[in-house]
Amino acid sequence: MEELLVLKHISKTFKQKEALKDITIQIKAGEILGFLGPSGSGKTTTIKIVTGQLQQTKGEATILGTDTRKITEKIYEQIGIVTDTSGVYEEFSVYDNLLVFAKVLNVSPKVIDQLLTTVGLIEQKKQLVSKLSKGQKQRLILARAVMHQPKLLFLDEPTSGLDPTTAAEIHKLLVSLKEAGMGIFLTTHNMEEATKLCDQVALLNEGYIVEFGTPEEICLRYNKQKEFRILLKNQERHVLKETTENLEQLSQWIVSEQIESLHSCEPTLETVFMTVTGRELV
Amino acid sequence: MMLSRHKTSALITFKFKEILKNKTFLVSAAMVPGFVLMYRFLFSVDETMPGFQLFLMNFGMSYSIIMVGMFMPATFLAKDKEKNTLRIWMTSSVSSLEYLVSLMVPFLVLTMLLIVVVIGISGVAFDSINIPVFVLVVFLVALTAIILGMLIGLLSKNQMAASNNSILFMVVFFLIPTFSEMNQTLEEISAFIFTGVASKMVASFGDDGSPLILQDYLVLIVSAFLAVVAFMVIYRKNGFDKD
Numbered sequence: 001m002e003e004l005l006v007l008k009h010i011s012k013t014f015k016q017k018e019a020l021k022d023i024t025i026q027i028k029a030g031e032i033l034g035f036l037g038p039s040g041s042g043k044t045t046t047i048k049i050v051t052g053q054l055q056q057t058k059g060e061a062t063i064l065g066t067d068t069r070k071i072t073e074k075i076y077e078q079i080g081i082v083t084d085t086s087g088v089y090e091e092f093s094v095y096d097n098l099l100v101f102a103k104v105l106n107v108s109p110k111v112i113d114q115l116l117t118t119v120g121l122i123e124q125k126k127q128l129v130s131k132l133s134k135g136q137k138q139r140l141i142l143a144r145a146v147m148h149q150p151k152l153l154f155l156d157e158p159t160s161g162l163d164p165t166t167a168a169e170i171h172k173l174l175v176s177l178k179e180a181g182m183g184i185f186l187t188t189h190n191m192e193e194a195t196k197l198c199d200q201v202a203l204l205n206e207g208y209i210v211e212f213g214t215p216e217e218i219c220l221r222y223n224k225q226k227e228f229r230i231l232l233k234n235q236e237r238h239v240l241k242e243t244t245e246n247l248e249q250l251s252q253w254i255v256s257e258q259i260e261s262l263h264s265c266e267p268t269l270e271t272v273f274m275t276v277t278g279r280e281l282v
Numbered sequence: 283m284m285l286s287r288h289k290t291s292a293l294i295t296f297k298f299k300e301i302l303k304n305k306t307f308l309v310s311a312a313m314v315p316g317f318v319l320m321y322r323f324l325f326s327v328d329e330t331m332p333g334f335q336l337f338l339m340n341f342g343m344s345y346s347i348i349m350v351g352m353f354m355p356a357t358f359l360a361k362d363k364e365k366n367t368l369r370i371w372m373t374s375s376v377s378s379l380e381y382l383v384s385l386m387v388p389f390l391v392l393t394m395l396l397i398v399v400v401i402g403i404s405g406v407a408f409d410s411i412n413i414p415v416f417v418l419v420v421f422l423v424a425l426t427a428i429i430l431g432m433l434i435g436l437l438s439k440n441q442m443a444a445s446n447n448s449i450l451f452m453v454v455f456f457l458i459p460t461f462s463e464m465n466q467t468l469e470e471i472s473a474f475i476f477t478g479v480a481s482k483m484v485a486s487f488g489d490d491g492s493p494l495i496l497q498d499y500l501v502l503i504v505s506a507f508l509a510v511v512a513f514m515v516i517y518r519k520n521g522f523d524k525d
Contacts, residue, residue: 051373052373053369053372053373073375073376073377074375076373076374076375077375081370081373083369085366085369086366086369086370087362087365087366087367087368087369087370088365088367089300089365089367090365091300091303091304092299092300092303096299100292100293100296101374103288103292103295103296104288104289104292104293104374104375104376105374105375106288144370
């Protein structure tokens with residue numbers, strides 16, 4: 001698969017402070033990479049570097065085969081960016097906000113209605129953007145970013161502050177874009193979102209990648225306790241560690257059909273992050 | 283840097299719409315003919331005085347150049363920064379040049395249109411105006427003012443800062459030429475200011491349209507050149523939005 005974004009040993013220093021240290025990642029077509037970390041861990045700085053808004057202090061970064069320090073309009077034509085600072089023209093309607101970008105990007109205005117239907121804003125088509133809710137504005141920004149069907153999409157906390165229904169709608173859209181072959185770079189501090197959507201995740205803490213892999217791989221790597229949570233039909237609850245004795249007990253319950261439910265207690269990305277860094281993801 | 287015709291024209295159309303929806307612009311633009319008409323009405327007794335219509339025309343022209351030509355591009359650029367819409371253009375396939383041209387063209391057209399309106403309502407006869415000289419000078423002066431306005435916008439974080447930063451420029455480029463005929467020192471200073479050259483040109487229409495001298499054209503060219511250089515230097519140093 002085509003490598004859309006490659007970062008090799010990227011570091012960024014602001015005056016005395018090292019914001020990013022030795023970041024190495026890559027994104028291929030049809031893949032979602034989650035960049036997870038608390039506020040101030042370097043997520044937005046990374047997006048700014050790879051989109052040419054900032055320059056790294058050390059390391060090499062290429063986007064669609066071009067050095068990120070030399071991004072041209074041709075490259076921007078093939079990427080979409082949604083950040084928490086993406087602006088909209090509040091005094092214009094939803095449709096007009098998209099129309100100007102359609103004209104600039106040489107996209108047929110016919111696409112706009114279809115796009116508005118996809119992001120659930122077709123009923124607000126003629127409404128002024130100033131009248132939209134935060135979630136609706138976020139969906140408008142997302143619609144604008146994917147209008148020209150970019151190869152690579154950057155999303156900086158796309159569901160931050162949104163209600164669960166809107167967030168779920170955005171997740172659905174992202175999965176369909178991924179299936180259509182788009183590469184997606186997603187920063188979030190929502191571990192559930194990352195587990196659900198991402199093919200690969202990088203856990204970022206104070207500018208370092210402290211863990212990298214698929215969400216399952218990372219969780220299994222930290223599954224040292226290997227515990228099982230069991231609910232018996234008589235409503236007794238048990239948490240058993242993986243010992244020979246406990247496994248024998250478990251087999252007996254299975255054979256005698258006493259088990260109502262059985263779960264393995266694997267760590268979540270959140271607990272992994274806390275184990276690795278000693279801090280919470282906020 | 284290449285200028286894409288379809289992108290630039292789409293942006294210019296959009297900027298025109300944005301400007302014409304903006305209340306601050308509409309009020310500022312309406313104030314230009316409003317003040318000229320008010321002066322004409324209030325001092326109607328002096329209409330027979332030689333040069334009164336030219337004073338009105340000079341006032342209206344300088345006011346258009348400063349309020350619409352300089353102040354508005356400053357606030358519009360600052361607004362795009364404040365509302366994070368500038369970053370969207372800068373991380374799209376729109377080049378800096380295309381963005382700048384799209385901001386410059388509407389203000390240039392609107393400033394020149396306002397000046398034509400000012401001529402009409404100030405009572406100056408069109409046939410007393412040396413049209414080629416007038417168009418050339420007004421074009422250069424408006425262009426210089428717009429570039430300076432964009433420079434102010436570049437240096438301002440938001441619209442409020444842009445308004446504050448514009449005040450000094452307004453004092454120098456509007457008040458000095460407007461009142462230059464009332465004070466010898468102001469007149470001497472005004473001769474070296476691009477808006478002062480425009481005022482001098484208007485005054486010259488009363489003397490059978492005697493054209494400007496070489497020094498005046500040099501002032502216009504050097505001012506435009508310095509404005510472009512200052513803009514380029516600040517732009518290269520900070521970009522549109524310093525991080």
